[in-house]
Amino acid sequence: MCAIVTCEGEYYVTFKFRNKADAKTIPITPVEKAVFAAWLKNEPKEIKNWLKSSGFSAKPGEISLIPDASGTLTRVIFGVKNHDGLWDYAGLPKALPIGSFSIDARMAGEKATNMAIGWALGCYQFAKYKSAKPRKVPTLVWPENAEKGRVKAMYDAVTLVRDLINTPADDMGPAELAAATRRLGKKFKADVRVITGNNLLKQNYPTIHAVGRASDDPPRLIDLRWGKDHHPKVSIVGKGVCFDTGGLDLKPAAGMLRMKKDMGGAAHALALASLIMELRLPVRLRVLVPAVENNVSGNAYRPSDVIKTRKGITVEVGNTDAEGRLVMCDAIAAADFEKPDLIIDFATLTGAARVALGTDLPAMFTNTDELAVELETAGADVDDAVWRLPLWNPYRGLLKSEVADINNVSEGGFGGAITAALYLQEFVSDGTPWAHFDIMAWNTRARPGRPIGGEAQSLRAVFEMLERRYT
Ligand code: BES
Ligand code: ZN
Ligand code: ZN
Numbered sequence: 392m393c394a395i396v397t398c399e400g401e402y403y404v405t406f407k408f409r410n411k412a413d414a415k416t417i418p419i420t421p422v423e424k425a426v427f428a429a430w431l432k433n434e435p436k437e438i439k440n441w442l443k444s445s446g447f448s449a450k451p452g453e454i455s456l457i458p459d460a461s462g463t464l465t466r467v468i469f470g471v472k473n474h475d476g477l478w479d480y481a482g483l484p485k486a487l488p489i490g491s492f493s494i495d496a497r498m499a500g501e502k503a504t505n506m507a508i509g510w511a512l513g514c515y516q517f518a519k520y521k522s523a524k525p526r527k528v529p530t531l532v533w534p535e536n537a538e539k540g541r542v543k544a545m546y547d548a549v550t551l552v553r554d555l556i557n558t559p560a561d562d563m564g565p566a567e568l569a570a571a572t573r574r575l576g577k578k579f580k581a582d583v584r585v586i587t588g589n590n591l592l593k594q595n596y597p598t599i600h601a602v603g604r605a606s607d608d609p610p611r612l613i614d615l616r617w618g619k620d621h622h623p624k625v626s627i628v629g630k631g632v633c634f635d636t637g638g639l640d641l642k643p644a645a646g647m648l649r650m651k652k653d654m655g656g657a658a659h660a661l662a663l664a665s666l667i668m669e670l671r672l673p674v675r676l677r678v679l680v681p682a683v684e685n686n687v688s689g690n691a692y693r694p695s696d697v698i699k700t701r702k703g704i705t706v707e708v709g710n711t712d713a714e715g716r717l718v719m720c721d722a723i724a725a726a727d728f729e730k731p732d733l734i735i736d737f738a739t740l741t742g743a744a745r746v747a748l749g750t751d752l753p754a755m756f757t758n759t760d761e762l763a764v765e766l767e768t769a770g771a772d773v774d775d776a777v778w779r780l781p782l783w784n785p786y787r788g789l790l791k792s793e794v795a796d797i798n799n800v801s802e803g804g805f806g807g808a809i810t811a812a813l814y815l816q817e818f819v820s821d822g823t824p825w826a827h828f829d830i831m832a833w834n835t836r837a838r839p840g841r842p843i844g845g846e847a848q849s850l851r852a853v854f855e856m857l858e859r860r861y862t
Contacts, residue, residue: 406484406514406546407530408507408539409491416532418495419467419483424449427470442468452482452839464488477505477774481513481840484528493532503537505774511546513840517557544669548662548854549847551575555658556832556845560634560651564608565682568631568654572613572680575661579668581617581676596681596725598706598717601698603683605638605691612722613657613680617668623861624731625667625674628722629660630715630738631682638685638711639693646742652845653715655832656737657682659850663735666854674861679726681718685711697795701725702818707792709800715740716814717799723818733762734825735853736815743807744829747780751834753849754780756812757826758819762856766826769859770852777828777849780808787813828853 422430427449431439438457441447447455449470459465467487471479480494498506510531518525533539555563555571563571569585576583588609591600596612603610613631632653636642642650657680664678692698696708701721708717715738726734744754755777757763763779770777789801789810797817801810808829819825834846 405516405525405528405550406511407528408511408533408542409530410533412493412532413491416491416493417464417467419469419492420495421469421471421479422449423471423473424451438466438468451479454483454486464490467492477509478838478840479509480506481509484510484513484531485839487529489527489529491530491532494534498534498536500536500538503534504541506534507531507537507539507542508545509840511542512549515550515553515840515842517553517842517844519554519558541670544666545851547669548666548850551665552655552658552662552832552847552850553845555661556652556655558651560684563651563654564633564684565603565606565611565631566608568633568657568680568682569611569613572615572661572678575665576615576617579617579665581615581664581668584614586612586614595701596721597698598700598721599681599683601692601696602632602638602685602714602718605688606684606686608633608684610681610683610718612725613678613682615664615678616676617664618675619673620675622673622675623733624677624729625733625735625857625861626677626679626726626729626731627660627663628679628719628726628734628736629657630654630719630736630740631657631680632715632718632739633682633684635685635712635714636687638714639687639691640711641687642712649833652833653685653739654682655739655830655845656715656828658832658845659737659828659830659847662847662850663737663853666850667857670858672857672861674857677726677729677731679722681722683714683718685714700818704797704817705795707795707798709792709798713799713811716811719815720818723815727819727823730820730823732824734819734823735828736826737828737830737849739832740829741808741811743804743811744780745831747808748778750831751848753777753831754808754829755826755849756780756782756809756816756829757824758782758816759824759826762824762826765856765859766852769855770849773851773855775849775851775855777852780812782812782816783809784813786810790814826853
């Protein structure tokens, strides 16, 4: 899907880097607004005049293209916020003409790497369904000190999330999600197994089967393993609802429109696995993705049905649109059974999390305070913030059922992200560190480097935490 091809020292598919500048390479000078006036004093008269007369003030993202006497582009002046934000440079590839560019500033390793990641992601286009060829992108000379392998790994992971989510459900059903996992497994020599259809019942995954059985593309549990047995066991679970109609509790049109993104959690799980494998983190990795389509048919599961989950807990289906927690609970129970050192799950689980925190800020829940601090710190450090919400136990009673051990929804729906997380917690053993991310996985508006569509949220935060822990 988004393999990087090497050609004469240049990486490209949708982004291009080169190792060395040549005579035609145009320098980009980043300037912070706060020091702009002082900086300008030392510049030649023509530059001073041009920037002043064209009204350039070094606002973050502002670009001035500067010609020489012959009218040829010779220099770019670029307003930045603080030189090191990941997205500071992400608007450039789209704004600049095709050509070779270099950054005219000294940057330490981490900043150079971030800058290059932002640039690369700024080149991303989802052009699969456009008749026109993808737009060409300018080339950047690798900033000195940038960690090329990390830039490539981050680009691969983030664009994997975006591509998987952006692909419409007709081309990204449970079968295609399994195929994407197999491709990833092949790339890194990981073991991939898939349990499909009625075999889910035979192997005791009743909730995954119940939610997915109404679709023509049968439900699956995708299971990827990688790494050495003696390394710490990290298990990642991702909600793979390839399309969420709501089931018999059908969503209205506006609510259903974006539901191809309901496998965003699975996309995050696979992308995190990709980062772990590409950057060879010393962990024993397991990824579990329940892949289903929550659809409507004569054999669809119904409101008021009771399902005996893998763990043995019986659940009353209060609402077929709360399908995410149902498919997740059997996958989490399977992950938990092995007593891993850590369980991380990602899911586009509730609209309530978006009401609480908006579209960009992922809700994080965890049963371990130290893990919360590690995740919050890592997220803040890599420009990928997450916000902890409480596993507020007094709300556990809202999930009561008259007929079963638990209901999949609460009465009233208040605190919906919390009650969903409390539901999942029932399937995690006491003492197993677990973090759950309730994410949007979608940019509702375009920003530099972040077009409207599927987006990785909390992915870099979690990877940073894992790296700090395990290396
Ligand atoms: N996939 C949705 C949640 C969702 C909706 C996430 C919109 C992001 C944006 C999930 O399966 C769902 O429908 N949840 C219901 C739960 C309710 C029935 C208790 C919701 O949030 O309304
Ligand atoms: Zn739903
Ligand atoms: Zn859903």
